[in-house]
Amino acid sequence: xxxxxxxxxxxxxxxxxxxxxxxxxxxxxxxxxxxxxxxxxxxxxxxxxxxxxxxxxxxxxxxxxxxxxxxxxxxxxxxxxxxxxxxxxxxxxxxxxxxxxxxxxxxxxxxxxxxxxxxxxxxxxxxxxxxxxxxxxxxxxxxxxxxxxxxxxxxxxxxxxxxxxxxx
Numbered sequence: 001x002x003x004x005x006x007x008x009x010x011x012x013x014x015x016x017x018x019x020x021x022x023x024x025x026x027x028x029x030x031x032x033x034x035x036x037x038x039x040x041x042x043x044x045x046x047x048x049x050x051x052x053x054x055x056x057x058x059x060x061x062x063x064x065x066x067x068x069x070x071x072x073x074x075x076x077x078x079x080x081x082x083x084x085x086x087x088x089x090x091x092x093x094x095x096x097x098x099x100x101x102x103x104x105x106x107x108x109x110x111x112x113x114x115x116x117x118x119x120x121x122x123x124x125x126x127x128x129x130x131x132x133x134x135x136x137x138x139x140x141x142x143x144x145x146x147x148x149x150x151x152x153x154x155x156x157x158x159x160x161x162x163x164x165x166x167x168x
Contacts, residue, residue, distance in 0.1 A: 001107055005099050018164050019098045026090035026159045030152045034083040037151075043080035046070065046138050070138020081148035082140045085131035089152025090159070092127035097160050099123075127152075 002023055006016040047070055049056070054064035096103075101122060108117040120126045131145035 001105070002095065002098070005095075005103075005105075009099070015098075019094065022094045022098075022159060022164055023091055025163060026094055026152075026156045027087045029155050029159065030086035030090045031083050033151060033155065034081055034086045034148065035077075037081055038078040038083075041080045042078050043144070045074050045079040046141060047074045049141075072137040072139065074139065079140060080144045081151060082131060082134050082144045083148070084134045085127075085140070085145040085148035086152035086155070088127040088130035089149040090156035091152075092123045093153050093156025093160065095123045097156075 002019060006019060011019070047068070050064070050068045051066050052064060053062035056062055101124075103123065104119070104121050105126075106117050106119045107126070108115060118129070120129070127149060131149050134140045135142055135145050
């Protein structure tokens with residue numbers, strides 16, 4: 001997606017390289033922070049929480065469903081916070097910095113849903129939907145996505161202040 005924006009705008013080699021480097025840096029930093037937190041908090045995933053809801057000391061508000069399955073296969077590591085959402089948040093900040101906060105765009109899938117498109121009014125909307133997708137897939141709780149978006153956005157802002165300053 002960033003390459004499409006760069007190409008459409010005709011960015012020079014320096015600016016396009018800087019944008020792509022920042023995107024990669026913030027995503028790696030996001031995943032690094034997330035995995036440190038995942039193993040610190042060791043929070044269970046929705047799959048286990050839903051299946052074992054009868055053992056959570058909250059019998060009046062939760063009911064177990066031992067046969068519940070997520071939409072996608074559950075990753076083999078702790079739930080909190082969402083790595084996907086953190087990367088979405090940090091990428092949002094870099095993309096806004098490079099292309100503007102109110103840039104509308106359409107993203108078209110080339111992988112799992114060929115030619116399926118989604119139109120967004122800005123990068124914030126994209127990041128929120130990106131994070132929510134992990135919740136709807138059954139991988140995360142909403143608070144995990146929300147906290148990870150917050151974390152990712154802070155990582156993105158920090159990187160913009162401290163890494164790869166633009167040329168004067």
